[in-house]
Amino acid sequence: MTNVEKLLKYQEEDEKLLTVERELASSQERKNLAQAVNFVTKATERLEALDGKALTLSATLEELNKKYAEVSETLAEFENLDELLEGGADITFYKKSLAQISEKLKSIKQEVAALTKAIKESNEEFQTLYTKNRAMQKQGKEYQEAYEKLKAEKRKESEVIKAELAKIASDISPEVMKGYMSKRSERIFPILCPEKAGRCSKCGSELSLAGKEKLLTGGVVECDNCHRYIFKP
Numbered sequence: 537m538t539n540v541e542k543l544l545k546y547q548e549e550d551e552k553l554l555t556v557e558r559e560l561a562s563s564q565e566r567k568n569l570a571q572a573v574n575f576v577t578k579a580t581e582r583l584e585a586l587d588g589k590a591l592t593l594s595a596t597l598e599e600l601n602k603k604y605a606e607v608s609e610t611l612a613e614f615e616n617l618d619e620l621l622e623g624g625a626d627i628t629f630y631k632k633s634l635a636q637i638s639e640k641l642k643s644i645k646q647e648v649a650a651l652t653k654a655i656k657e658s659n660e661e662f663q664t665l666y667t668k669n670r671a672m673q674k675q676g677k678e679y680q681e682a683y684e685k686l687k688a689e690k691r692k693e694s695e696v697i698k699a700e701l702a703k704i705a706s707d708i709s710p711e712v713m714k715g716y717m718s719k720r721s722e723r724i725f726p727i728l729c730p731e732k733a734g735r736c737s738k739c740g741s742e743l744s745l746a747g748k749e750k751l752l753t754g755g756v757v758e759c760d761n762c763h764r765y766i767f768k769p
């Protein structure tokens with residue numbers, strides 16, 4: 537067996553390993569888990585934000601209620617209005633004050649109503665999201681278990697392939713293996729591909745004259761463009 541043949545055999549087995557890795561990465565189990573984790577992360581952030589919002593809204597409501605009470609108290613001054621008027625006080629002045637106070641109270645009431653509505657809506661959103669989040673956390677645990685199970689299965693498959701790979705590699709020169717593994721880590725695959733009409737059959741880039749000559753003597757050249765190893769088939 538030539539070096540190229542050995543390396544091709546290695547690559548063929550290596551492709552099985554890649555397939556197993558891809559199967560795990562693109563599995564429904566992994567997608568489900570990723571979605572659940574994403575949901576829980578975002579929901580938790582939103583719940584925290586709503587919690588903070590609830591505190592601010594409550595504090596504002598408390599202030600408004602205080603203000604309402606204060607303004608209401610000023611109405612007490614009008615209790616002795618009859619006496620004041622009998623004493624010759626200006627009724628126009630009191631009428632104007634009363635109208636102003638009543639307008640102020642009305643405005644505070646409106647603010648309180650709007651705020652109460654906002655608090656209610658915020659609480660409802662919190663409750664709904666909290667319930668959903670709890671359900672998703674539970675579901676996420678099931679997804680996690682399913683993914684771990686699949687991962688363990690794939691690991692077993694990988695180990696069998698890796699043992700076979702080690703066996704094949706033991707017959708290949710370490711220098712060649714080093715080059716192959718370096719390209720493998722760069723996510724180039726397949727690493728070894730045949731020449732086709734003087735070009736790299738993977739990316740179509742034309743080989744140099746020297747490269748073509750080297751191929752004729754049974755050597756391997758690197759494609760200038762995609763950096764794969766090219767051999768004469």
Ligand SMILES: [Zn+2]
Nearest residue numbers: 736739759762
């Ligand atoms: Zn190429």
